[in-house]
Amino acid sequence: MLQPGTPVQVKLDWPETRGPCHIRTPHYLRGRMGVVERHLGDFPNPEDLAFARPAARLPLYHVRFDQPALWGEGYAGDAIVVELYESWLEAR
Amino acid sequence: MMELIEAESGRLLAAITKLLGEKGIVTEDELVSRQALTDAANPGQGARMVARAWLDADYRALMLRDGAAAAEAMGIPMRGLPPLGVLENDAETHHLVVCTLCSCYPRAVLGYPPFWFKSAAYRARAVRDPRGMLGEWGTIVPDSVKLRVVDSTADYRWMVLPLRPAGTEGWDEAQLAAIVRDGDMIGVTVPGV
Numbered sequence: 684m685l686q687p688g689t690p691v692q693v694k695l696d697w698p699e700t701r702g703p704c705h706i707r708t709p710h711y712l713r714g715r716m717g718v719v720e721r722h723l724g725d726f727p728n729p730e731d732l733a734f735a736r737p738a739a740r741l742p743l744y745h746v747r748f749d750q751p752a753l754w755g756e757g758y759a760g761d762a763i764v765v766e767l768y769e770s771w772l773e774a775r
Numbered sequence: 776m777m778e779l780i781e782a783e784s785g786r787l788l789a790a791i792t793k794l795l796g797e798k799g800i801v802t803e804d805e806l807v808s809r810q811a812l813t814d815a816a817n818p819g820q821g822a823r824m825v826a827r828a829w830l831d832a833d834y835r836a837l838m839l840r841d842g843a844a845a846a847e848a849m850g851i852p853m854r855g856l857p858p859l860g861v862l863e864n865d866a867e868t869h870h871l872v873v874c875t876l877c878s879c880y881p882r883a884v885l886g887y888p889p890f891w892f893k894s895a896a897y898r899a900r901a902v903r904d905p906r907g908m909l910g911e912w913g914t915i916v917p918d919s920v921k922l923r924v925v926d927s928t929a930d931y932r933w934m935v936l937p938l939r940p941a942g943t944e945g946w947d948e949a950q951l952a953a954i955v956r957d958g959d960m961i962g963v964t965v966p967g968v
Binding site: 707708709711723724726729743747750753754756757758760761762763764765766767768 | 858860875876902903904905906918921922923924925926927928929930931
């Protein structure tokens with residue numbers, strides 16, 4: 684389990700280039716650094732649910748990203764907070 | 776596949792409904808009752824929750840801890856629906872809700888989303904240029920206030936508990952609920968009097 688405050692990197696992965704898939708990780712966050720805010724609970728993996736496959740329950744986290752750093756513009760201190768599954772996160 | 780895409784939507788719906796029934800997945804009665812709940816949901820329900828939270832500290836604490844439980848406490852049915860998270864605006868923080876992937880929206884407490892919520896323009900600008908976009912709504916977030924854009928991507932639905940505006944001192948719950956609009960509860964606007 685990732686603890687609040689843990690720096691994480693979203694995997695730089697593009698499963699959509701390999702075939703049909705269902706992804707809940709927005710493209711603008713792939714490969715980006717964020718910080719775990721909190722664990723939101725465990726939920727069946729939607730990437731499997733979407734294809735009616737058996738779906739393991741995965742930890743889901745609220746992860747905070749520095750908004751100006753994502754785009755190279757914006758107001759210092761603004762943030763984007765996103766629900767991400769543990770399978771997409773690597774502790775850094 | 777082309778035939779499915781081109782199928783007349785009413786016939787497609789009837790065929791799927793019949794199959795769901797034949798396979799014992801969902802009954803006609805369940806569909807009717809769910810549709811009634813969906814149609815009954817409207818921003819007034821979320822507004823009642825906000826108004827009560829402004830007046831009742833215990834309720835506010837419940838709402839921030841477990842939005843679904845707080846909705847149920849107001850008689851809003853949440854069974855079988857995703858968890859509801861509530862984001863509190865305060866003097867230092869303003870929240871804005873978007874779903875960049877699709878159209879996640881706290882329908883149980885706000886009803887159907889406004890037409891623009893699913894537009895590519897809203898979904899892109901809410902994360903790329905949120906202050907600029909809010910400014911076009913007339914929602915000016917002061918430089919001293921941090922903006923938190925909550926991109927609703929997965930298993931939660933999110934609503935905003937806005938700041939109670941000045942000038943509402945002594946108001947009762949119904950008066951307060953009447954000034955809270957759907958946009959206030961996803962952070963594109965703020966309540967005012």
